Amino acid sequence: MGDPITLIGKWLENLLYSWGLMPGVVSLIMAVIGVVVIASAVLVLDILLVWVERKVVARFQDRLGPNRVGPFGIIQPIADVIKLLIxxxxxxxxxxxxxxxxxxxxxxxxxxxxxxxxxxxxxxxxxxxxxxxxxxxxxxxxxxxxxxxxxxxxxxxxxxxxxxxxxxxxxxxxxxxxxxxxxxxxxxxxxxxxxxxxxxxxxxxxxxxxxxxxxxxxxxxxxxxxxxxxxxxxxxxxxxxxxxxxxxxxxxxxxxxxxxxxxxxxxxxxxxxxxxxxxxxxxxxxxxxxxxxxxxxxxxxxxxxxxxxxxxxxxxxxxxxxWKFLTPLSLVILIVMAIVDKIVPKTSMLVYSLVMLFVNVVVGWLTLQLLRRNAKSARMRVAEPKPVARPEPSPTAATSQTSSSSS
Amino acid sequence: MIPLSWYLILAAALFCIGLYGVLARKNAVAILMGIELMLNAVNINLVAFWRYRTPEMIAGQAYAVMVFAVAAAEVAVGLALIISIYRRRSTIVADDIDMLKF
Amino acid sequence: MTPLQIIFLITSVGILGSALMVVTTRNLVHAALWLVVSLFGVAVLYVMLSAAFLAVAQVVIYIGAIAILMIFAIMLTRRVAKDSGPQTNPNWTWAVVVAAALFGGLTWLLSSWNGFSTPIPELSSRADPLSQLGQALVSPNAYVLPFEVASVLLLSALIGAIMVAWDRRSG
Amino acid sequence: MLNDWLFIGVFLILAPIFPALALVIPRLIAPRKPNSLKSQTYECGIETVGDTWVQFRVQYYIFALVFLIFDVEMVFLFPWAVAFDQLPLFAVLEGVLFILILVAGLVYAWRKGALEWT
Structure with a gap:
């Protein structure tokens, strides 16, 4: 009720039935109409997105963005499409x-x-x-x-x-x-x-x-x-x-x-x-x-x-x-949430959600602690002085070269 | 409606095409592709039998899922072997791979 | 002919045609792409058999993972994959004979079975096959053992494949 | 159920037509004057040397491999997740065991160094 899109759909369906079409054909025609409407609406939106993207980028970078073609440059993407077409x-x-x-x-x-x-x-x-x-x-x-x-x-x-x-x-x-x-x-x-x-x-x-x-x-x-x-x-x-x-x-x-x-x-x-x-x-x-x-x-x-x-x-x-962060984390959170979901009774939605949220916070906090410790050791490793290439005594260099080439 | 026989004949034909691929192709990767076709023919049969004979039991679908796992494992190991052999022998022509002779 | 029959025929022609391309085409990347077409057709068949879950699983596993793995393997073995000579071994005529004989035999065997042309039964609408499948996979008196064994199989495949393919020298 | 898929099927047939139209229109209105210099491959603006098909590292295969195994396992778990209401606790734990077996594979790949980009 109060929904124009369903009303239009119903009206179209009745119209098709009144022409004496078979139910299968009617549902096929309705599907085709639905697809064409959704796809073309999405594509029009897509053209608008070009404008949105360019405007927002410009704002992030303290520029104005397209502003010559049409009001606020809104016709710019259409000009782009024409350019690409020809x-x-x-x-x-x-x-x-x-x-x-x-x-x-x-x-x-x-x-x-x-x-x-x-x-x-x-x-x-x-x-x-x-x-x-x-x-x-x-x-x-x-x-x-x-x-x-x-x-x-x-x-x-x-x-x-x-x-x-x-x-x-x-x-x-x-x-x-x-x-x-x-x-x-x-x-x-x-x-x-x-x-x-x-x-x-x-x-x-x-x-x-x-x-x-x-x-x-x-x-x-x-x-x-x-x-x-x-x-x-x-x-x-x-x-x-x-x-x-x-x-x-x-x-x-x-x-x-x-x-x-x-x-x-x-x-x-x-x-x-x-x-x-x-x-x-x-x-x-x-x-x-x-x-x-x-x-x-x-x-x-x-x-x-x-x-x-x-x-x-x-x-x-x-x-x-x-591989070393997102995958393990997602596996852990999946296992924890699956088990907690079974243990906590679902009688009260609020309690259930709070427990779930708490579990998530705990896992997140533990992850952060782990990361912090890891980051410390990683920083130490990167900060270590790198070995500098220096000329080695010639006999050893010669043997190492021959051995590496033979292997 | 579609009788069961259509699915069975399609699956048989797909299986035989896969078999031809396995027997006739030289390249080991292509042989694996033939095996994939055969496994899919089997799966069509499993699902068709499930739908036509025992739709209230779930066995056919469960078996089809297992076939997915087996196919994945087979492809993973098979291709790894092919890559490894290629690196050692520089060939993946099935007839030339005869290391067991020695 | 009902519309479903027409869809079935189109799909099966697509499956068999692209399967033939898989086993005959010379270019291996093309063979892999034809394989994708063929497997996608099989997914359409699953939808017609009201096994929607298997249909999407087919696309996810075969097209999303197995086909990509195959293309990667083809790329990794380029010297052989570029081979433009004959792609069949000398006794391919025998292969044709064997495959044709098997097809004839299977058809003959199946047509003598009395359940050959069973019509499609009504699917009971109250049970959701997806949920049923989920229960069956972890239920102790159904498929929990194959389920866990599948996991072990995949684990061993992973370990084995890495062991075989991994080579630090070429890494 | 087939009615749901009718929509998907129609979409599947129509969806490629929209982009295909966008490829056909330039055919009609855009200039087409190819010449051998223009259709050279573009590689940083210098002339192409050697074969296109370079040798790839086995690393790519390893990533796709781990992905394949995980993908199959996750597909197994989707029916398990849908049936969650009907599952007793031990059935859920069986699903967890299934995941843990998989984790062993991840740990192996990690320890082996197969997940490093070297």
């Missing part, structure tokens, strides 16, 4: 044509597909898949494959190297991501995203702050955004897997990345920040859409904030951070 498209020598063209399509297509399961409000969602969380993971897997395809098909050493680095980073960070995603599934007892939102009478971020943080960090790494943007590392590997892409094909990678950032915001909002929940959202579902996008855009802004505040980290640090 640019010449170059196919590098030796490229594998089909795979090369397929890769950018996959980059944007997989991100679009994520919107099929995100619940925008209590009544507006693509579909409530009972395996929603794994569906998100599966799409991430397909986009990883797209990156390998782009790097391999370009026939460029740097692109291939960039693709391999990207994939190594993405698969590494997917481990703690998937582990942390288990926590909301345990809390809600369901993988369906709609059910997860329904279960959040108290936002999961207050019950499980550590998994929420892990999901945020690993998602940024999956996005390949700073501080995890080693894949772009202009000074080392030119621009990563999409060096050879020009014009609109590059544009698709860029659009896919921007949209993916917002989508990640939406996913985290759904899993941990209560999705469309907010005052009055149940009686007026249209408010739910508003809350959802507020939360998603807030997280998008957080991701940007991190991107423009932190420097790029070194590749060995990045991998250590994942």
């Amino acid at each position: 640019k010449e498209d170059i196919l590098p020598i030796g490229a594998d044509k089909i795979v090369y063209n397929l890769a950018p399509i996959m980059a944007l297509g997989t991100v679009l597909l994520l919107w099929a399961v995100l619940p925008l409000s209590s009544t507006v969602y693509g579909t409530n898949l009972n395996v929603g969380v794994l569906y998100i993971v599966a799409l991430g897997a397909i986009s990883t494959l797209g990156i390998i395809m782009a790097g391999w098909a370009s026939n460029n050493k740097y692109a291939l190297l960039g693709a391999f680095r990207t994939v190594a980073q993405m698969v590494s960070y997917e481990v703690p991501l998937v582990i942390a995603l288990l926590v909301p599934v345990i809390l809600a007892r369901s993988m369906g995203l709609t059910d997860i939102v329904e279960a959040q009478s108290i936002w999961f971020v207050f019950i499980a702050p550590i998994p929420a943080l892990i999901v945020l960090i690993t998602s940024i790494a999956e996005l390949g955004r700073a501080p995890f943007d080693l894949i772009e590392a202009e000074s080392e590997i030119v621009a990563g897997f999409h060096i050879e892409y020009t014009g609109m094909k590059f544009g698709l990678f860029y659009a896919g990345e921007l949209l993916h950032a917002l989508t990640v915001g939406g996913i985290i909002a759904t899993l941990f920040l209560g999705g469309w929940r907010g005052p009055g959202a149940e009686t007026y579902p249209i408010l739910g859409i508003f809350y959802f996008f507020i939360k998603a855009l807030f997280l998008y802004w957080v991701i940007m904030w991190i991107k423009y505040s932190l420097p790029r980290i070194r590749i060995d640090h990045m991998l250590n951070f994942n």
